[in-house]
Amino acid sequence: MSLLWLVLLPVVGGLLALPLRDRGARWVALGALAAALALVCAVWSAGDGGRVADLSLAWLPQMGIRLHLALDGISFVLIVLTLVLGLLAVLASWTEIRERVGFFHFNLLWTLAGIVGVFLALDLFLFFFFWELMIVPMYLLIAIWGHENRTHASFKFFLFTQAGGLFLFVAILGLVFVHQQATGELTFDHDRLLDTPMSEGVAFWLMLGFFVAFAVKLPAFPLHTWLPDAHTEAPTAGSLVLAGLLLKTGAYGLLRFAIPLFPQASATFAPYAMALGVAGILYGAVLAFGQRDLKRLIAYTSVSHLGFVLLGLYAWNEMALQGVVLQMVAHGLATGGLFVLVGMLSERTHTRDLEKLGGIWDVAPRLGGAGMVLVMAALGLPGLGSFVAEMLILFGTFRVAPVMTALATLGLVCATIYALWIVQRTFHGENRGGWSFADLRAREAGVLAALIGALLWLGLYPQPVFDVARAALASLQGVVSGGHS
Amino acid sequence: MNVMFYVAAVVAVACTVRVVTHVNGVHALLYFVVSLFAVATIFYLIGAPFVAALELIVYAGAIMVLFIFVVMLLNRGPQSVAQERSWLNPRAWVGPTALSLVLAVEVGILLFAGDLELETQTRVAPKEVGITLLGPYLLAVEIASMLLLAGLVGAYHLGREGGREGGREGAHREPGAGR
Amino acid sequence: MNGTDLVALGPLLALGAAAVVTLLSIAVRRHQRATATIAGLGLVAAACALPAAADVAPRQVTALVRIDDFALLYIGLFLAAAFATIVLAHDDLRRRAEPHREEFHVLVLLSTLGACVLATSTHFASFFLGLETSSVALYALIAYPRSGPAHAEAGLKYLLLAGASSAFLLFGMALVYADLGALSFDGFAAALLAGRGTPALVWPALALVVAGASFKLAVAPFHMWVPDVYQGAPAPVTGFLATVSKGAVLAALLRLFVALGGVERPVVVWTFGALAVTSMLAGNLLALSQRSLKRLLACSSVAHLGYVLVAFLAAAPVALEAVTWYLVAYFVTTLAAFGVVTVLAGGDREADALDDYRGLFWRRPWLAALLTGCLLSLAGIPLTAGFLAKFYALAAGTSEARWALVVALVVNSALSAFYYLRVVVAMAAPAPAAAPARRVPLGAGVLLAVLALLLVGLGVYPAALTALIRATATALS
Amino acid sequence: MTSVPTSHVLLLAGTLFAIGLVGLLVRRNVVFMLVSIEVMLNAAGLAFVAAGSHWGQADGQVMFIFVLAMAAAEVSVGLALVLRLHQRFRTVDADAARELGGEGVASPAYGAVAADGGDE
């Protein structure tokens, strides 16, 4: 039951926050998330490192749908990330969001609840349920509290993810019916649908359905175009959740569902997926450099970073997968941090235009210093989490696809170019805008320090994350064993 | 007898065409009445005398009268004829006629696909109709009564103010028409 | 016809009697509340007759109607919807200060009766009469108020088009009859089985019947009246029109095509497939730019009927379950949505333009939340009934491997989210100058609360409804 | 008795139906539109009777009676509406009654919508 509470805590918290004003809503949100964080840690530490909690209740028995939640290493890592970033999102929007505060936190918490649910669900129907559930509040976050062009961006976000999600749904249904025809059992349970016998063609198309949905969310090149818009227009907390968490659900879906459910088809598809990953890495990095809007720029860096994830996923060996898990966490922290930083910056300057910014270091060296570290994380500087993650992915991928890995490595150069461009255009240069404002306040510095601290920790001693994820990854690989290149 | 059918058919078609094309409301309705007569004849010819009578009594007798009444009520003389004429500009005919032609041709294709050529046509007497109507179709009659009740209440309400007469007429006529 | 038959017909008889009693009560004394109470009690009485009828079901009463669990479920649904309509209309009519508000209830009862007959019909005669009873009452209901601007226009439009569509329907029926020599659904099945008739005539003729029915279902290209009529009709009537009259026709079509041996024939698949796809597309595309909530819901209903037809095309047990589930969810959602529209009407005009909904979240949070729930349900978002409904539609399509339809559904579903969300965003916009808000009357409030509970309840705990539907669906197949 | 092929009668019915349809499509006068619907309904009735006679059954005629009843009900409500419309618009022009009708209609109430609608 504790797993159900893990989802319900943010839900209930959201409902409680709904009628409250300002401080009240914020504290309720913090409380709910902290409670959930404590709960998930408690549940995890009570287990033995495998699938530590497994809850399966009948939901719609006539259709073989169960309320099946389970927590294993990968879920745990991602849920902790979710809740931590959730906490930071609340803190980061402390002064940015001033109107409709209760409703804001309601949406934020519900998004987080959906994300937690996605990371827990082992029933495909339930998974899709949460998958869709998180979109709407996220949409509202962008559509209501976003920047100038929010309507367009929020629609785009919604339509892309919704369309992808429905293809996923169709693929799920297709899989379930294929399974039913083969075994006579109508079930949506992930564990039972593994090893569904089916023809190659069917498997390929169903796999593609899964892949498209997850690729949209990831976002994989060339389905990434919603992301820059959504990121650009979202409020800080929205960008943080979007970059830090929502994108991870796509990677998680590939990791947990798309590949294990269709090992053969995925193996066939792997070269193409990896090529898309590489294309995303390079394309995202190049386009990032061309942007004028700082948030848009960072959004494209996400495309680039998530390309590594795609690449690593389809390499499907332990090294790459551990790298993927770490990359998800590190990207969440680094890019999330950048968005928080930009939020703080634009809260002060009211612009994100790189042509107008510049010379911020003069005014706010602490902000600049934090920005420098986060930017360095974005370019994969050793000592920070992203480095270990990207390296592991590349180490792993190199065993299967040396040429693609080499191309992907070029992405590191492109990353340097955009990362330094951010520094130059924002913090360095002359203070053309005549900016003058207060440096980071304690709360803001705390948020950034937490993110940076976590990144350093992951960069210098990431072993705990690997230990947590190891058993889960091993079991996933066991499922696929033999079926993959 | 065959000949009579075709004559009646031609009359029916011709008159109906006039109904649709005539600019004077009253005249058009009179053509319709003639058309109904022709159809009634055909009913009779194909062995359905009871409905032939009903066609004349209810359709021509009741419903058409209702129409004529309304047309007279709203009639504004020659100017309405002129207006009617202006509304019927030749170009307006092309699309609808084409559409209807396609429909008619499709129906024709169907009918010749069907095996309906040489069947015997038996006469079905009014008595038989009555027995059927109040036997197996009793329930349907009841439902029809509800249908007419709905028409009655509806027409009564809608025609209540301003169009008082029209509403009353409708309300009074219908029970007779149905039963 | 014997006593058992009468028990079986109980709900219909009760409904007819209620109509007559209500009419008589008006003759005695005009009093809106009393009339409404009597009409409501009539509906309750009809509902009370359902269990008794269920005991003797399934039962064929003459060749015309068949009372079985399937029919009773639909009748129950229609009765509930009619009850909701009366509750909402009570408020609506008072607001309009109509001089003669009482006949409204009679008409609702009659229209419901027609719908119920449709749900039970196993014969062209009852099919047609049920349809017409329902329609004729609706003409008057749509044009009922005298206060609003365009009610008469909407009524007349509906009448003219419904008349034409009825003509198509009847002509199709006549052709079927000419070919098969039977008018009952069982008769068709027998005739087809015996090899009587020409399929090349029968199926096109049935296509005409479908065309007539499609008008009622408002699937494209028979949908063009929908936006105008939905907008022109008073909101409670629109809700009724959107639910009961469509549900009834769908029930009848289900019965007809199950009797005809399913939907496996290419001609049937193509007919309904084409209707489904055009409906989804037309409805959703049309809805994109609507600035009137009622028109928007109208267009959305066109699309939804397209989705239903996808479910309709599955093999019998799946199709019945899926269609019925969809309809229940759609009923709940639509009634709730139009309920909100009704309640929000202020002064002399309805809350129709999207601008009326700007900032609703901050002015009327509960109503806005409910309307949001409705819109999300229509968009098929989890936690709402509509999500499960869409699940069923997709599951039905997938189970028969109708990928083209499934893909069309998916694409359209995504497209539709656009305009639903537009409304949600409008509601979440900063509130404009506060307009004086009418209080929600108790009856309507309770009704909306119940609908809201159902909306979420069905989305969270769908198993009970599925069990119920599954029990009744077996009656048909 | 005559031995007119049923198909000929049905063909006549089809023709009348098509003419009625043309009328409905062409006329702007609401009354004429109602008349045209009557023509179509009558054609359907004729088809029923012909079919019934083809099979030697009374059912066709019974159906005709129901059609008749329905036509009557419809006409009465229809004409009542026509009168109301006439009161309001002083015309029987169906096209004049276009207060409803979305963005396609250039009425002041809804005409302004088309411009900013459909923003994606």
Place this chain on the structure above:
Amino acid sequence: MLRLAWLLPALPFAGFVALALLGRRLPRATATAVGVGSVGLAFAVAVAIGAAWLAAPPAGGAYVQHLWRWFDVAGFAPDVALFVDPLALVMCGVVTGVGFLIHVYATEYMRDEPGYARFFASMNLFVGSMLTLVLADDLLLLYLGWEGVGLCSYLLIGFWYRDAANGRAARKAFVVTRVGDTAFAIALFLIVRELGTLEIDEVLVRAAAQWPAGGTLAILVAALLLAGAAGKSAQAPLQVWLPDAMAGPTPVSALIHAATMVTAGVYLIARMNVLFALAPPVMTAVMIVGAATLLLGAFSALAQRDLKRVLAYSTISQIGYMFLALGVGAWSAAVFHLMTHAFFKALLFLGAGAVLLATHHEGDVLKLGGLRRRLPVTFWTFVIGGAALAGVPLVTAGFFSKDAILWEAWSRGGPVPWAVGLLGAFLTALYVSRVILLTFFGEQKHAAEPERGLRIQLPLVALAALSIGGGWVHGGFDRFLAGDAHGGEALFEVVAAVISLAGVGVAWLAWRRGLWARPDGALQRFWRSGWGFDAVYHTLFVRPYVWFARANARDVFDRGADAIAGLARGGNRLLVASQDGRVRTYVAGLALGAVVLLAIGVIFARPEPAGAETATEVRP
């Protein structure tokens, strides 16, 4: 004593953390104490370790200190561990020793900077990273240090961040070195795939055992490492960033872009010399790169007008010598030259810095002159450094180290590399003399303040002493490093001495005749521009990249989404137009629908056999 090795990187890192977090709030004196003190302490530790080592070298000639396991994934488990051996010790000594002197110098040089704490934070971070690099037991940790020094280089080049040109130079440095790093990274991928570890000793052992000499894998790995080294050490064709890097403060140029970081490539190849030995073609390539860069740098240095740019090209050229030595397999000679170069090049840069301080950052040698009297200490130390660079025989360290390389080039590589080296020696003497003559001799053209205090002069003097004395330890150095010593042939020493003196002489003659101040010829311009590499790279890479990123800033793939939206909008317009409110239009729709449905009926019902269930299912 060796157990204190961890303090070497830890001390500067601690300094960095303290300065970065508290920098602005610390009083200047405290910041100085932290910034200089941390490096000084590290130097002390390095000296202590060196002494302990000399007293009692550990068994096996190396000492490994495991700090913690970085991570352990799929059998790949790099440690954070320090590897102390003579090579590492030499590097540590250079880094901390020269670093300490430069830090001291910087306290005066950067005296008036508002970013004083930031400067020392970065410098400390650099020293820490550099020590991590040289002490790393594992290639991944080495890579961490490698990137870390790159970052510091970037931060310090762009230290005066308000000027966009500095930013550009900093970015250029980082990006170009990162191109090399990419190759380095790919080499790591290959090593991990083939050998399963990145621990340097283990890699070398396994490579020697598993890879045949001249095998493809060895060649590939070595070539990739060479590319990495070339990037960091500013060797052709990746040398373009170093001259621009002079935008940074002069202590930075001295420490990072002369003494330490740029020699990391040399260190890498020296460290991996076993592996390179397995790939003879790559060795040749190293030699060729070194030789080419040597000449390229020397010619360019000859044509520069800016004092620091001369030194920058000189650095490029000198590292070319080291590569030349590495290429012929004389890695200890390379490292020896690395050390002496660190001394005298740092000295030269610091001297140049002193000049710039006096002249308010006027670096154009043609506008200077006659500073010898105004800045005597600077002058004399600069001359010593210049002499060391030019390889003036017997008294300078540069002579010994360069001579060792020339000798090795002859004995192991044959006459061609030797001749190139000799030509380079001549050019070196020529350009350094030119600079000295133009700056310090002749008449004073530019106003100059008197010399600053002890904190400037002390490091100059100390480095001058090292530039002279550093060469005398040659024999001991070789023994310490490689376990054997071999003196050069006397004949070669004479030839080299003559050549360098000839260079000095030619330069003096040219100066007397005023040739250095003559207007530029095309060749000079070409040399000054660094052989046109910048222009080529700009056209080939930079401009297309920027063009594409800017032109496609709105993302062509987004147009796909727009197209779908447009389609929907078009459909919407069409359908909205059909909703014209006319009943007749609606009836037409009705009729059309009926006609179509009928047509579907007619078409699809026909082929079906009567009354039979269809076998073939047509599913839309």
